[in-house]
Amino acid sequence: MSVSHYPFPEKARTLTQLPKFPRLLWRVAASGGPAVALPPNGARMEWTLDLVPDLLLWGAASLAVAQVAQVVGLTLWYLAFPALWLLTGGAWLLRASVKVSTQGKAVLVTGCDTGIGHALALSLHEKGFRVFAGCLQAAAGGEGAEALRQRASDRLHVLQLDVTREEQVQEALQQIIEILPKDEVLWGVVNNAGVSGLGQVEWVALEKYREVAAVNLFGVLAVTKAALPLVRRARGRVVNISSVTGCIGRGNMSPYTLTKYAVEGLSDCLREEMQAWGVGVSIVQPGNYSAGTEITTPDIVANQGARMWETMDEVVRADYGEDFFKLVVGLMKKASTSGSPDLTPVLQAVTLALTQLFPRARYRAVDCYYLVKVLCAVHLPEWLFDLVYQGRPPSLRCRGRLLQGKPE
Numbered sequence: 001m002s003v004s005h006y007p008f009p010e011k012a013r014t015l016t017q018l019p020k021f022p023r024l025l026w027r028v029a030a031s032g033g034p035a036v037a038l039p040p041n042g043a044r045m046e047w048t049l050d051l052v053p054d055l056l057l058w059g060a061a062s063l064a065v066a067q068v069a070q071v072v073g074l075t076l077w078y079l080a081f082p083a084l085w086l087l088t089g090g091a092w093l094l095r096a097s098v099k100v101s102t103q104g105k106a107v108l109v110t111g112c113d114t115g116i117g118h119a120l121a122l123s124l125h126e127k128g129f130r131v132f133a134g135c136l137q138a139a140a141g142g143e144g145a146e147a148l149r150q151r152a153s154d155r156l157h158v159l160q161l162d163v164t165r166e167e168q169v170q171e172a173l174q175q176i177i178e179i180l181p182k183d184e185v186l187w188g189v190v191n192n193a194g195v196s197g198l199g200q201v202e203w204v205a206l207e208k209y210r211e212v213a214a215v216n217l218f219g220v221l222a223v224t225k226a227a228l229p230l231v232r233r234a235r236g237r238v239v240n241i242s243s244v245t246g247c248i249g250r251g252n253m254s255p256y257t258l259t260k261y262a263v264e265g266l267s268d269c270l271r272e273e274m275q276a277w278g279v280g281v282s283i284v285q286p287g288n289y290s291a292g293t294e295i296t297t298p299d300i301v302a303n304q305g306a307r308m309w310e311t312m313d314e315v316v317r318a319d320y321g322e323d324f325f326k327l328v329v330g331l332m333k334k335a336s337t338s339g340s341p342d343l344t345p346v347l348q349a350v351t352l353a354l355t356q357l358f359p360r361a362r363y364r365a366v367d368c369y370y371l372v373k374v375l376c377a378v379h380l381p382e383w384l385f386d387l388v389y390q391g392r393p394p395s396l397r398c399r400g401r402l403l404q405g406k407p408e
Helices: 023-030 051-071 077-097 115-126 143-149 166-179 206-216 218-233 254-277 298-311 314-320 322-335 344-355 368-379 382-390
Strands: 105-109 130-135 156-160 185-191 237-241 280-286 362-365 396-398 401-403
Touching: 051 077, 051 368, 105 115, 105 166, 115 130, 115 143, 115 344, 130 143, 130 166, 143 156, 156 166, 166 218, 185 218, 185 344, 206 218, 206 254, 206 298, 218 237, 218 254, 237 254, 237 344, 254 280, 280 344, 298 322, 314 322, 344 362, 362 368, 368 382
Parallel strands: 105 130, 105 185, 130 156, 185 237, 237 280, 280 362
Antiparallel strands: 396 401
């Protein structure tokens, strides 16, 4: 069955047929009407650090309005301020708590062999979604794919999916169309598949940049374009897993970082284009979860380091020196085992992106340190951010000599 023959309501087939509802009514209609609900009595609203800047913003706005109210003689500011903040903040929290039902909705998740993708497939399945788990090693009987198959659930389907191979992307979508019951829709696609890319710009071969981009950027684009007709007609969600490195450039990670910046730009473009269709497009920016994933391990760092040294230009190799190179590789090995092993914040962020009636453009699955750092990177002048977080560039101590950023 082709995508064009997939059964959907006629009113969702063309953009010109979409009713011009007010935004709230359209969101309710797009998500299934009665399936939308507030948290039941006694349920605790999911609290995330993303809400803190929002509430502070509403507090600042409330304070400004309260000051104006006092100037014009309406009321005292210290009486109006808490009332306004309570009202606006409460309304914002209520808005964030409205969810859509998972019943009759399916989600495609890529990169489910290990790490975040594997945990996501299980988590979304437990929350009631039908999950199509794309695994790189599904056909080869990979450990992660087999672990998912052993769940033996009629709502968890393991698909062979290498996002860099167009034929596998199309085959996976065809399987989804064939498996999906007539009364269900492909509600969301979660682009999670990714690979790491380490090293300084001068060290990394161009081929490595292309290799990382093939998965982290063009793989996201290929899967999104293939799944979008189904998701768009379901008025569902596209969730792209980016990173805090998608808004904070980090040295020694340029192959990975540039692809995450690109995914952020792609998502922003798609979000604007999909608004008229009622499709939510969100970015999830995980912080440092190296200890909880296998995207970067000491062995991966060692292999990439050895390859970099072999392919490095002789002049560059001589200027930096082997001692400094080994020092940086050692630091990258240490970083590969750092961070939090608990993936819960990432799983929660993706779930919210798929289930909130009003999804955020960005969900930051980070701790307080990274939240403040991201906000500073976005809002502070670059020179001030560099002064606070980067400090002075370290001198290069190589082969017993001191290099001040220049070759001898």
